[in-house]
Amino acid sequence: MSANEVLDSLLDAMPDSYQKTIGFPTYDLLAAVSLRLAETDAVIEDARAALDPENLTGGELDRYIYPRSGIARKAATFAGGVLTVKGTGTIEQGTLFESEGGVQFAAAETVAIDGTGEVPVTCRADGTAGNLPAHSVTQMPVTVQGITGCDNEAEMSGGYAEET
CATH class of the missing domain: 1.10.20 (Histone, subunit A)
Known part of the structure; x- marks a missing residue:
């Protein structure tokens, strides 16, 4: 009224x-x-x-x-995977990697790279946005000294939207 x-x-x-x-x-x-x-x-x-x-x-x-x-809604999850990184340097935890479409992934731990190495990463956005095919995460928005490239040889997976 x-x-x-x-x-x-x-x-x-x-x-x-x-x-x-x-x-x-x-x-x-x-x-x-x-x-x-x-x-x-x-x-x-x-x-x-x-x-x-x-x-x-x-x-x-x-x-x-x-x-x-007693039923709880399933929360959203973050996609993740492993990147193969090339070069010589240190990838600090939180270093960003990105797909061509702008989906960002952060390094889950600090990893020293000598030649090539594997870095576990987690998508910064929850839900299915981070579920990407192999060879799609190939960019670094901020360069890291000594690191020349990155690629996900396997798909990024595990991201689910919050249950409605």
């Missing part, structure tokens, strides 16, 4: 023995109250809607379902 509708309802409920026109105390006080009641009506309507599980999403749905059934 809008504030004007609430005000009209309050004014109708007042006896006609009171002066209810604009500028008189009855009208002015009820107008102030109607603003607050309109906000309260909206909060109550939201709470009423939340009582029906069909209207719940996200965390609200989790808080409703888990205590009643």
Whole structure:
């Protein structure tokens, strides 16, 4: 209900023995109250809607379902894999690698590379965005001294979107 509708309802409920026109105390006080009641009506309507599980999403749905059934929503996971890195240098944990499409992967641990070496990586975005085919992660957005190239010889996998 809008504030004007609430005000009209309050004014109708007042006896006609009171002066209810604009500028008189009855009208002015009820107008102030109607603003607050309109906000309260909206909060109550939201709470009423939340009582029906069909209207719940996200965390609200989790808080409703888990205590009643013990079933928890499966959280999103991050894709990962192994990169073959060429050169001589150290790949620090957190070093970024990237696909041509801009999907970024971070080194999961610090690895010293001498010639070639394998670096475990994890996608920075959760869900299926990081599930990429072999030979797709070939770029480094920030160069590392002594490192000349990278490639994922196997597919990147394991990324799943949050269960709805």
